[in-house]
Amino acid sequence: MxxxxxxxxxxxxxxxxxxxxxxxxxxxxxxxxxxxxxxxxxxxxxxxxxxxxxxxxxxxxxxxxxxxxxxxxxxxxxxTTVEQYVEGIDIMMSIDISTSMRAEDLEPNRLIAAKQIVAEFIQNRDNDRIGIGVFARESFTVVPPTIDHDLAIEMLETIDMGMVRDGTAIGVGLATSLNRLRDSEAESRVVILLTDGMNNAGEIDPLTAGELAASYGIKVYTMGVGSRGTAPYPVDDPVFGRRYQNVSVDIDEEMLQEIAQMTGGRYFRATTTEELSEIYGEIDELETTEIEEIIYxxxxxxxxxxxxxxxxxxxxxxxxxxxxxxxxxxxx
Incomplete structure (x- = not known):
């Protein structure tokens, strides 16, 4: 009163x-x-x-x-009555699931660390439609953009290496995510692409996919994951059991930077799990959801x-x- x-x-x-x-x-x-x-x-x-x-x-x-x-x-x-008008963002998470994501320079390995941090990112985006796509030599959509974040996280947990043939088709992975967003009526559309290697497969050149994203008005954040130099990679030996060998970390950073630049996004490099978490947190702050309140x-x-x-x-x-x-x- x-x-x-x-x-x-x-x-x-x-x-x-x-x-x-x-x-x-x-x-x-x-x-x-x-x-x-x-x-x-x-x-x-x-x-x-x-x-x-x-x-x-x-x-x-x-x-x-x-x-x-x-x-x-x-x-x-x-x-008091409050009416909220929410201008959400449509986001596609494009994740590399090639076998190189088994490297353990991120804990416990690159893929598991990425899945855990992506799940946290999804939980923080209450008003956005979020979808998930994966790629290796081929690419497919795990879940299209949805406001049902519990479903998205549930499907994220099913992602693993070996779901498609091995390889790194960055252009195809990006094109698959673009295909899910091109007809979206959201004011802002974003692809967050994570990879740990260089494009070595696929019929679509990554830069061509980047130009396509720019023509659609879709922003692309690119992310290179992996330590600099070499990384410990587990090898299961039938005789001696699991052992580790150091493998070279080769990420085409110049290409990823160019894709991000032409679409209005940014390129990030994560060499540790903590850095990867910080990067997703930074993207979370960059892509804010517009909320308009009318109070009666x-x-x-x-x-x-x-x-x-x-x-x-x-x-x-x-x-x-x-x-x-x-x-x-x-x-x-």
Missing amino acids: SWANPEYFWLLAILPFYIGYFVWKHFTGKRASIAFSSTSVLDDLPGNYRAKLVWLTPLFYMGAFALFVTALARPQLQN RDYEDLYAPWLFSGIICLLFGFVNERWITGSSLLER
Whole structure:
């Protein structure tokens, strides 16, 4: 509850003066102030009871005054309605699932680290439609852009190496994601492409796919994953069990930078799991969702009960003074 005119409460400062005046009038020796006419209905009551009833009159008047002041202050009940217009973003996560993603320079390995961080990214994008595509030598869509983020994360967990033939067809992977976004009516459309290698397969050149993204107005963030130099790669030997060998890390950063630049995106390099998480956090901040709020406020006046209560209180005071006691204290 709120008050439209709370300044009227200052009028309550008059009450102490009224109380003081009444007490002064009552105790100045003018005992006639508690005298009763012979026609009073309380003539048969003892004097001390009749004297106590005299005090009800100012109490009723003070109560009425306080209630009238409260009504003047206009108590109100505020009902607020908020309408939100959300301009979401359509995002496709394009993830490299070639066997090189098994390298363990990111913990526990590149693919698992990417899946965990992508899941966190999806959970933070409440108002966006997010889809997932994967690529190696071929590419396919795991889940199209959807607002059902639980489904997207559930499908993300099923991604693994070996789902398609091995290789790195970056152009095909990007084109698959573009195909999912080209007919989208979202104001902003984004592809986040993650790879750990160089394009070595596919019928579509990555730069051609980048030009296609630019023509569609789709922004592409490219991401190279892997340490610089070499990375530990697990090899399962049937005789000696699992062993590790250092493999060269070759990422075509120049090509990835060019794709990002021509589409208005950015290129990132992640050499550790922590850096990969920071990169997705940075993209999360760069691609903010526009939310427009329209607030409607409706006020319901609640002064009527206070006003009516004040009138009743005033009437009781008048009756108590004129009809019951038969004399007016304030006139004596």
